[in-house]
Amino acid sequence: MKLKQLYTTVLLLTVTCTAIAADIAPNGLTLPEGYKDWKMIGSSHRTDNNTLRIILGNDIASEAARAGKTNPWPDGAILAKLVYKDRIDENWKGATVPGKFVHAEFMYKDAKKHKDSGGWGWARWVGMEQKPYGKDTKFWKECHDCHLPVKGRDYVFTTPAKLP
């Protein structure tokens, strides 16, 4: 009986740790809960790599975007970029629409906490299974360096879409 209890405990711990690990990027950042419900910030069609992107923001990011206070973005703002392979819509050939889900990328603003990486934490979860991206704790340099050309825009490419 004791052996069975031990077995159950080990099994539960394994399942729990696996679940937790799946949500944590190599640099310790966590996949934000409920990000799919966040508000619309913008969209982009990357014709250079055939992806459609939808950019969402948490409440702090959304408020900043609507107020035009995005340089710098306020601490606590998180931006989510949902990336899809693009495809021609089967019912409207003149429209390119989201196809296969590629990954979700996140930028977490905290000027103090993330001072060594431009004031932002960087993370990405890949595929429908949301596998954390990156081999080691320094993986974020790839994200950061790609965003360096827009350092003057607080490292953010996205210009929030205008809202009436």
Place this chain on the structure above:
Amino acid sequence: MKLKQLYTTVLLLTVTCTAIAADIAPNGLTLPEGYKDWKMIGSSHRTDNNTLRIILGNDIASEAARAGKTNPWPDGAILAKLVYKDRIDENWKGATVPGKFVHAEFMYKDAKKHKDSGGWGWARWVGMEQKPYGKDTKFWKECHDCHLPVKGRDYVFTTPAKLP
């Protein structure tokens, strides 16, 4: 004094009625409050008329989209399509992003109430000032007829973007 009161009342009524009228389409549909906070349903890039579109849904629409129950969409679902002129991003030439806001289009599902227009109410508000679109109560036929090719998809072009 009485004349001043009358004047104030008339002025207030005029302001109120103008404000209400601006929110009402010629077929009586009202611009949904808080639609800018709705959840992401999808996006599309119309290369045939150079517009980028972001599609949002109210809670009923969003739940239906995530559950894959969109043929038919449930009564109460409202879809909002925010339409922007597209433009090349100034910091990433391979990206097309939202430019000038064109209009917001809405589809309101109510199979009974809107049985004469395909089970959907149709409306559009134009520009940043959100001016109701349409000259008379039959303006919706233009929307409806354009969506006729996807009658078999409950008149909806948008395939909700996959979410992990």
